[in-house]
Ligand code: BES
Ligand code: MN
């Protein structure tokens with residue numbers, strides 16, 4: 001998608017898009033277009049019952065007396081209520097409406113008086129929303145008909161203060177690149193994306209100034225990561241631990257880094273505790289947490305965030321095999337704690353146990369946030385709307401909740417409690433990897449992780465319900481959502497940049 005900003009001018013060909021605020025408060029451009037067409041635009045809006053409510057659209061095709069192909073009115077909602085999210089959703093809705101349109105598209109963006117956001121800001125966020133909605137993963141569609149593919153490739157925004165709009169769009173474009181990177185990783189099938197090929201994709205971030213180290217099985221064995229390595233025993237693919245570092249804080253500021261850790265199970269069959277066949281294909285996106293951490297690092301490095309950040313990925317494939325670990329096996333984690341593996345399908349926590357321990361041990365971070373498609377139980381509790389939040393630190397939890405709200409990636413906090421913790425005590429090891437008490441499956445998993453954070457401020461986001469979407473949303477087409485990239489980028493921007 002090519003997006004440009006220039007000073008506003010009514011186009012003489014192609015598609016003209018004008019914003020209309022609620023109760024048909026025509027912006028000056030809309031009014032000018034309407035006048036030129038002798039009121040045809042107002043009549044079309046009336047005929048379509050269009051009143052300017054957020055995300056309504058109305059269109060007028062090949063208007064007489066004009067060389068334009070069409071004019072589209074996009075509802076912007078109440079003039080004084082327009083905000084970044086509203087503008088993004090308008091932009092995304094516009095993309096969905098025009099994706100099959102040929103020819104140039106010009107969007108004229110105006111603010112209305114003192115109320116609400118300024119026009120350059122609105123334009124930048126509309127462009128961002130449009131780009132987010134335009135994501136596609138069709139590299140394997142070799143016989144797709146041309147008419148089924150989107151034709152919209154270029155959108156020009158006409159806005160007073162185009163230079164300011166361009167400037168405001170710059171960091172958003174970098175966040176967009178991060179979101180696209182995550183969606184690409186999450187969409188790839190597991191025969192293409194496995195631990196080594198995933199690590200290779202992440203290596204490309206060195207071009208942006210990210211330092212990337214990749215640890216293989218030998219190195220992890222030396223570190224004593226028996227918990228992570230146990231999960232990969234049944235796989236032909238070698239497990240990997242990826243360590244990314246972005247050092248963007250000014251040298252004068254000696255602060256602890258912040259750290260993000262992702263579950264990267266490139267395919268989860270369940271292992272010997274094999275999952276049923278129906279729906280198992282979804283487990284290609286069991287690396288969603290690692291995908292988000294990768295996209296976040298890309299976004300932060302892309303916009304040269306003034307912060308020191310660590311990104312850690314635990315990459316493994318969970319397969320049944322003659323060499324796979326068995327239910328009842330006992331493994332020793334890097335922390336020294338032993339784990340009785342009662343269910344080989346509760347593997348994400350085994351991967352994160354060593355990844356979290358390694359992160360706090362090596363980097364002594366100010367905080368750690370891990371992301372994981374960890375439990376089916378979180379989908380029972382929250383469906384596909386909120387992610388689950390678990391934390392040992394109220395301030396960090398509040399900041400995460402606020403960031404999620406601000407970017408429309410909402411999360412809901414669950415409790416941690418000693419009584420839940422007891423449920424994973426084992427009679428033959430320090431702990432077992434599932435509770436046999438029944439109930440509270442997502443909390444049990446979080447309690448397990450907490451045993452490996454060594455009192456560092458920490459939060460766990462269970463994103464099993466929000467990593468993949470079966471329906472289109474204004475700025476998120478169905479498929480891989482990248483839920484978490486924008487949330488964490490916002491967390492960093494709001495609290496941790498020098
Ligand atoms: N990757 C799954 C969780 C999951 C389920 C993610 C559905 C996305 C959609 C995880 O590894 C898993 O299998 N969890 C088990 C844990 C159980 C064995 C305690 C689950 O949720 O059933
Ligand atoms: Mn599993």
Ligand code: ZN
Pocket residue numbers: 265268286345347348373374
């Ligand atoms: Zn899993």
